[in-house]
Amino acid sequence: MSATVTLESEAELVANAVRELARRTRFPVAFGGLIEEGVVSVTSIVGARTRSLDGLRVRPERGLGGRAMIELRPRMTSDYGSSQQITHDYDVFVLGEGLRTLLALPIVVQGRSRGVLYAGAWNEEQIGGITTAPAMQVAQSVADELRIRDEVQRRLQAAPASDAVAPPQREELRESFAELRSIAASVDDADIRARIAQVERRLLTLAGDAVPATTGAIPTVHLSPRETDVLACAALGSTNAEIASQLGLREGTVKAYLGTAMSKLDASTRHAAVTRARRAGLLP
Known part of the structure; x- marks a missing residue:
């Protein structure tokens, strides 16, 4: 691939x-x-x-x-x-x-x-x-774009070239996805966020090719961008406090987003929510 x-x-x-x-x-x-x-x-x-x-x-x-x-x-x-x-x-x-x-x-x-x-x-x-002020905003937008593409290229170049993806590479894909969600949360430029979303979809495709299919498909679920942000960080084992720091949110807000994501995914724990989100193709 x-x-x-x-x-x-x-x-x-x-x-x-x-x-x-x-x-x-x-x-x-x-x-x-x-x-x-x-x-x-x-x-x-x-x-x-x-x-x-x-x-x-x-x-x-x-x-x-x-x-x-x-x-x-x-x-x-x-x-x-x-x-x-x-x-x-x-x-x-x-x-x-x-x-x-x-x-x-x-x-x-x-x-x-x-x-x-x-x-x-x-x-x-x-x-x-x-x-x-507006001139500096333009320069910052270019810097943001370069920073994102640097990280994207580094991560994607590290992705395996074959369809047989070892667990360490799957974790790398998941970390890449979570990091991109975190970057997107700090960027105001709509065009840059759209570019990030394109790369996220690419990572989801890579992960979908890499992770064996599971049985028992769940109904279609739609998570909000913030719910996806929080769940992506939770998938890496981050605590609510760590997620709040990464995404610039209050810890109570993180808890609320996790709660709504768990409800939508019909999961009783964050770990179950992550599992079901991966099965639904919402997380790598």
Whole structure:
């Protein structure tokens, strides 16, 4: 069985983010890219008047974007040409486009810069919190997507290539599913949650192929997303307190979700609920 999953390319991911950055801020120009072999190659540009930004490659520590990547925080200037706070390695690109105001946003995944997004204007603009907040949200969305796909690819690549799946691999699939549910619970972006759901379905398919069929099918059961979140964590042996911490819920809320899931599955204990959920194809 194949353990691959179809995702948009990194270039498409950046292109979508750059378009969203331009849409959600007042800056007329936006561009960006991800790090490859230690250098950010700008792969997407919108709103530029010239082709001066074509071919821009940014190294960490160099220029405004390089500084943002090293410091792991946004950097900005309203007078790029005369700024004394940055190196001017890329003036031929930035000033060639005529940009004066520039905002650089690092894409930070687990404490490491993976790329940078820029928003710029030809005039001097005052950049405040109202302007930077939506820009930072765009960069964070890209970081969330990269973090999720990193984990998904790591987990799926570790999945066995044959139909004969040993118990340790089945447990790995179950841990993967529970971790994805936990990640989904912390992400607000609907598109990213939809991507996670696609991978969850893939994991359920892998587990369905791997786990021997059981007799005594149960009626169709529909669990809410939160009931599934809680039951997936319970399947790994987590206590109510541990589940609450993982999902950002109150312990009493976890107990309530478990109760409703058990009721729907006609199970008297959480362990029985997990078993019946697996038989129903709701958990790996």
